[in-house]
Amino acid sequence: MLRFLVRRIVLGILVMWLITLAVFALFFIAPNDVARTLAGRQATPETVALIAHRLGLDQPIWKQYVDFVSRLLHGDLGYDYYHQTPVTQIIGAAIPITLSVVIGGAIIWLVMGVFNGVVSAVRPRSFIDRSLTVFSLFFYSMPTFLLGLLLLYFFYFRLTLRGITIFPAGGYAPLGEGPGQWVLHMVLPWFTLALVSAATYTRLTRASMLDVLGEDYVRTARSKGLSERRVVMRHAFRAAMTPIVTQFGIDVGALIGGVVVTEYVFSLPGLGKTAIDAINLQDLPVIIGIVLFASAAVVVANIVVDLFYAVLDPRVRLH
Amino acid sequence: MALLEVRDLSVSFHTPDGVVEAVRGLSYDVERGKTLAIVGESGSGKSVSTQTITGLTRGAQISGSALFNGNELLGASASTLQKVRGAQIGMIFQDPLSSLHPYYTVGWQIVEMIRAHRKETSKKAARARAAELLGLVGIPRASQRIDDFPHQFSGGMRQRVMIAMAMALDPALLIADEPTTALDVTVQAQVLEVMRTLQQEFDTAIILITHDLGVVAEMSDDVVVMYAGTVMEKAPRRTLFYLSHNPYTKGLLASLPARGGRRGRLTPILGTPPSLIDPSERCPFAPRCPSAFDRCWHERPRLDPVSHDAEHTSACWLPHDVAGGLDDPVPARGGSPVDVNPAPETQEESA
Ligand SMILES: Nc1ncnc2c1ncn2[C@@H]1O[C@H](COP(=O)(O)OP(=O)(O)OP(=O)(O)O)[C@@H](O)[C@H]1O
Ligand code: SF4
Ligand SMILES: [Mg+2]
Numbered sequence: 240m241l242r243f244l245v246r247r248i249v250l251g252i253l254v255m256w257l258i259t260l261a262v263f264a265l266f267f268i269a270p271n272d273v274a275r276t277l278a279g280r281q282a283t284p285e286t287v288a289l290i291a292h293r294l295g296l297d298q299p300i301w302k303q304y305v306d307f308v309s310r311l312l313h314g315d316l317g318y319d320y321y322h323q324t325p326v327t328q329i330i331g332a333a334i335p336i337t338l339s340v341v342i343g344g345a346i347i348w349l350v351m352g353v354f355n356g357v358v359s360a361v362r363p364r365s366f367i368d369r370s371l372t373v374f375s376l377f378f379y380s381m382p383t384f385l386l387g388l389l390l391l392y393f394f395y396f397r398l399t400l401r402g403i404t405i406f407p408a409g410g411y412a413p414l415g416e417g418p419g420q421w422v423l424h425m426v427l428p429w430f431t432l433a434l435v436s437a438a439t440y441t442r443l444t445r446a447s448m449l450d451v452l453g454e455d456y457v458r459t460a461r462s463k464g465l466s467e468r469r470v471v472m473r474h475a476f477r478a479a480m481t482p483i484v485t486q487f488g489i490d491v492g493a494l495i496g497g498v499v500v501t502e503y504v505f506s507l508p509g510l511g512k513t514a515i516d517a518i519n520l521q522d523l524p525v526i527i528g529i530v531l532f533a534s535a536a537v538v539v540a541n542i543v544v545d546l547f548y549a550v551l552d553p554r555v556r557l558h
Numbered sequence: 559m560a561l562l563e564v565r566d567l568s569v570s571f572h573t574p575d576g577v578v579e580a581v582r583g584l585s586y587d588v589e590r591g592k593t594l595a596i597v598g599e600s601g602s603g604k605s606v607s608t609q610t611i612t613g614l615t616r617g618a619q620i621s622g623s624a625l626f627n628g629n630e631l632l633g634a635s636a637s638t639l640q641k642v643r644g645a646q647i648g649m650i651f652q653d654p655l656s657s658l659h660p661y662y663t664v665g666w667q668i669v670e671m672i673r674a675h676r677k678e679t680s681k682k683a684a685r686a687r688a689a690e691l692l693g694l695v696g697i698p699r700a701s702q703r704i705d706d707f708p709h710q711f712s713g714g715m716r717q718r719v720m721i722a723m724a725m726a727l728d729p730a731l732l733i734a735d736e737p738t739t740a741l742d743v744t745v746q747a748q749v750l751e752v753m754r755t756l757q758q759e760f761d762t763a764i765i766l767i768t769h770d771l772g773v774v775a776e777m778s779d780d781v782v783v784m785y786a787g788t789v790m791e792k793a794p795r796r797t798l799f800y801l802s803h804n805p806y807t808k809g810l811l812a813s814l815p816a817r818g819g820r821r822g823r824l825t826p827i828l829g830t831p832p833s834l835i836d837p838s839e840r841c842p843f844a845p846r847c848p849s850a851f852d853r854c855w856h857e858r859p860r861l862d863p864v865s866h867d868a869e870h871t872s873a874c875w876l877p878h879d880v881a882g883g884l885d886d887p888v889p890a891r892g893g894s895p896v897d898v899n900p901a902p903e904t905q906e907e908s909a
Contacts, residue, residue, distance in 0.1 A: 455656035461614055463671045463723070464644030467636065477661055553707045554660060 240549060240556055247545050251538045258534045259311065263304050266527055277523050279321040286320065293318075316528040321520060326528040329513065334532075336411050337509035340501060341494045343425050344432030349487060351433065352440020359441065360448030361471055371441060379438030387431040387504035394427060409506035428505045432498060436490065443486055447479040454478070484547050492540020496533025559628060560587035561730055561763050562611070567622035567632075569603070569610050569787075580606040582787040584622070585861070588731065593757070593764040595774040595795070597810065598784035604767045607784075608733050612647055613639040627730070645675040648724030648762075652736040654716035658708035664692070664719045665704035671726050691722040695752050714745035721752055728760050735767045750777060771814055775799065780869070783807050786842040789861055793870040803864040803872040805849045841875065849876060 274291035275282070282290075295303055310317070316326035355375060359368040378386065395408050406427050412420035451457060452475050460474040461467075497511030506512075510529055517525035549555045569581040581603040588594045596604050609615050611624045611631055624631045626642065634642075643649075651657045659667060668688035672679055679687075685704070692700035695718040697711075708716055717737060724732055734753065738746035750773065757764055766777055774781055774795065781798045783791045783806065791804040802808050841847065841854040853875045861871045864878040872878075 455651060455653060456659040458609075458614060459649075459651065459657045459720075460659070462612065462643055462649040463674060464640045464642070465670070465674050466640060469674075474659055478659070552661060554709050 243549060243555075244546065247542050251542050254538050255535060258531065258538075259308055260304075262527055262530060263307055266523060267303065267307070276521065277320065279520070279522065282320060290320065311531070316531065317524040319522060319524045321522045321525075326524045329525055330510065330528050330532055333508060333510045333513045335413070336507050337495060337497055337502070337511065339411075339414065339421070339425055340428050340432060340498050340507060340509060341491060343429040344436070344498075344501075345487070345491050345494070347429055347433035348436040348440055349483075351437040353444050353483065355437070355441040356444020357448055357471070357476060359445040360452060363445075363449060368445075375438035375441040378434040381435065383431060383435050383500040384504055386435060387427070387501060390427045390431055391504070409504075411507050411509075428498075428501050428507060431501050431504065432494075440483065440486070444479065444483055447482050448475060451475045451479040481548065481551055484551065485544050488540045488544030488547065489537075492537045492543075495536040495540070497529065559625075561590045561627065562588040562765075563623075563625040564607075564611065565623040565625075567607060567610065567624060568620070569606050569615060570619045571617065572619070580618075580787055581610065584784070584787070584789060586782050586789065586792060588763050588765055589779070590730065590763055591757070591761040592779040593766055593777050595766045595768060595778035595781045596784055597768060597771065597774055597781060598790075600769070602784040603787040604784055605735055607787075608649075608735060608765060608767065612643055612649065612733070641675070644671055644729070645727045646729050647731045647733060648727070648729040649733045650717070650720045650724045650735070650737050653740045654713060654720050655708060655740075657720055658716060660708060663705050663707055664711070664723075665689070668692075668704075668719075668723045668726055671723050675727055687726070688722075691726055692719065694756070695719070695722045695725075696748070697722075712745075713741050714749055717741060717745075717749050718752055721749070721756065725756050725760065725762070729762065731763045731765065732757075733765045733767075736769065737766075738773065739769065746773075753777075771810060783810065788842065789871075789873060790843065791870075791872040791874075792861065793872075794867065797865070797867050797870050801865055801867075801870070803870070803876070803878070804874045805847050805876070806843050807872075809848075841873075851875070 274287045274296060278287045278290050291297075295306055298306070314327065316330065318324075319326050319329055322329060352375075355371045359371050362368055391408065394406050395404075398405060405423065407424055410424060412424045414421045452471075454475075456478075457470060457475050460470045465474075495510075497509060497514050499511035499515060501507070502509040502512040503515070510532070514526065514529045516522075517529070564587070565585050567581055567584040568579070571578045571580060584603070584607050586594065586596075596608075598604055606615060606618075610618065610620055611626075613631065613634070613636075620632055622632060626647070629638075631639065631642065658664065662670075665685060665688050668691060669681065669684040672684040672687055673681070676684075689701045689704050692704060697703055697715060697718055703711075708719070711719060717740075721737075732753070737753070738749050741749060753764065754777065756762065764777075766773070768774060778795045780794050781792070782789055783798070783804065785806050791798065791802060791807045793802070798807065799811065802811060839858055840856060841850070841859050844850045844854040847854065857875070859873040859875050861873045862878070864870055864872045864874075
């Protein structure tokens with residue numbers, strides 16, 4: 240178990256190192272005038288010179304790379320000349336927003352998807368199974384921005400026209416300033432994210448459950464005289480969880496890097512929106528910072544998934 | 559009254575290809591403390607019939623009756639069946655690895671069984687009982703191995719775990735569906751021995767499903783020979799081995815190799831089992847039967863007594879041999895009634 244953990248972490252570090260190489264090659268070596276690009280469009284020649292010096296562009300390339308990595312290791316993602324702030328500060332402000340959207344949305348889609356999937360699998364081809372399939376495919380086939388706009392239309396615009404305002408039109412209210420406002424600001428983004436993803440989890444759970452329900456050990460559980468509920472939950476679902484957990488970890492890891500469309504529709508200044516804005520401004524330091532953070536999130540999520548896998552399945556744990 | 563009386567059991571499945579009549583009018587009795595062997599080729603409905611009795615068949619049309627201790631099991635409520643399963647009827651299956659839950663320790667799985675039916679049992683007491691049971695089925699260092707997972711045991715040990723679990727609540731009936739087929743030969747004999755010991759200790763009745771006439775010879779009191787979902791012949795073990803009436807049974811017996819030869823699974827008789835989708839009015843064995851004559855193709859034979867032994871019935875139109883007797887010296891149970899070597903040497907696995 241320990242060896243397994245160490246191997247996964249070493250592998251994760253290796254992947255992160257490759258990513259720094261790629262980022263370095265893409266952003267520092269490829270463009271001709273790094274200092275110019277980094278400084279942004281309105282920078283004065285003095286700023287450009289200062290940046291060139293600060294980046295040590297007069298140094299040999301390997302030295303530049305070593306410095307780049309050692310700054311990263313010290314948690315320094317560089318300075319954003321456009322906003323006159325350190326990049327870590329910009330990203331630091333965006334992370335809680337994206338995390339709020341992703342974690343809330345993920346919990347909702349997981350609960351919905353797993354619940355619907357289990358119900359469908361217990362009664363395959365029944366009316367409830369078919370209804371849930373139609374329901375989830377309906378949202379699945381809807382583009383996120385359309386779903387977001389529809390939710391805004393019905394739950395903000397139409398309600399406000401009638402003088403009832405429950406949900407705001409968008410924006411973010413920090414959790415620190417009271418959970419009530421935070422939740423109200425988050426509900427629509429959460430459901431936008433969750434309804435689109437729930438279908439995937441419904442289908443995944445259903446397929447996994449149907450698989451497991453046909454296993455010999457489920458027949459054994461029934462032959463022991465356990466209640467059907469216990470057979471389904473303790474025996475079948477316990478084993479069916481593994482692929483769901485894997486998918487969930489990977490999806491959440493990928494989204495932590497930014498939920499672009501949802502953040503845009505609801506004017507949430509999370510990582511996705513920050514990244515798009517930075518791309519529009521050619522604000523390189525921020526782009527690099529977000530790319531690195533997003534990659535790290537994916538790498539960490541993968542390690543967590545593997546750990547979970549080992550916790551769930553004793554056959555993995557013991558080898 | 560027998561412990562289990564199965565009468566006219568029929569089970570059919572609606573499939574896209576048509577209605578599969580897996581079991582057609584099956585009847586037999588299981589006496590308390592006795593072993594009934596059910597033999598027959600693959601697909602003859604052995605598993606479906608026994609699983610139907612305990613309510614484990616899903617999506618099937620079922621008719622007939624199965625009286626267990628005088629209570630009807632077919633069509634019984636889910637809660638009635640739950641009380642019977644495990645507590646009064648224990649079951650073990652062919653593949654002990656896939657039959658145990660891979661994510662739970664063997665101790666947990668046995669404790670769950672005990673506490674599902676005896677809610678007043680404390681966790682500690684149930685655990686102690688589980689360790690005791692594991693010791694009883696011959697698992698060394700049982701009190702330590704109780705916290706191991708199924709994949710940490712060998713095939714034979716896993717099947718012992720299954721037996722321990724099935725016997726945990728001292729059921730009146732144990733249904734063993736090919737309990738040794740997936741095991742290698744030396745282990746087979748040991749597992750059968752464990753079953754026999756427990757049977758004697760707890761006075762359990764056993765339905766033993768098998769392909770292996772050697773196992774039948776060693777273990778059974780009575781034998782049911784199934785073909786295409788029905789009983790071809792039913793008799794006490796010795797009668798069946800010495801005075802079989804039905805050509806199908808004779809075919810099975812003839813397929814046993816001479817003493818010392820290799821003992822394989824039953825694929826003795828030329829031809830393949832009939833499609834269960836086409837229930838024509840004839841003897842189901844007619845297309846493969848060496849003795850088939852006109853009547854066999856037009857009328858389905860009934861299961862009728864065929865010898866002095868009232869317990870001996872056969873479904874076949876051939877003349878009933880009522881002259882036979884049991885005068886020959888017959889080996890005791892566990893011995894070798896025909897040229898079957900009960901201590902098996904090699905086993906060919908067709909799985
Ligand atoms: N759920 C089902 N749907 C359709 N057909 C089924 C179903 N379950 C079993 N059958 C069919 O019923 C027949 C009898 O199957 P069963 O498993 O009882 O045979 P068996 O005698 O136990 O054979 P084996 O020795 O291979 O275990 C087979 O032809 C099988 O294909
Ligand atoms: S009834 Fe006819 S076909 Fe059937 S087993 Fe007897 S002899 Fe053979
Ligand atoms: Mg079977």
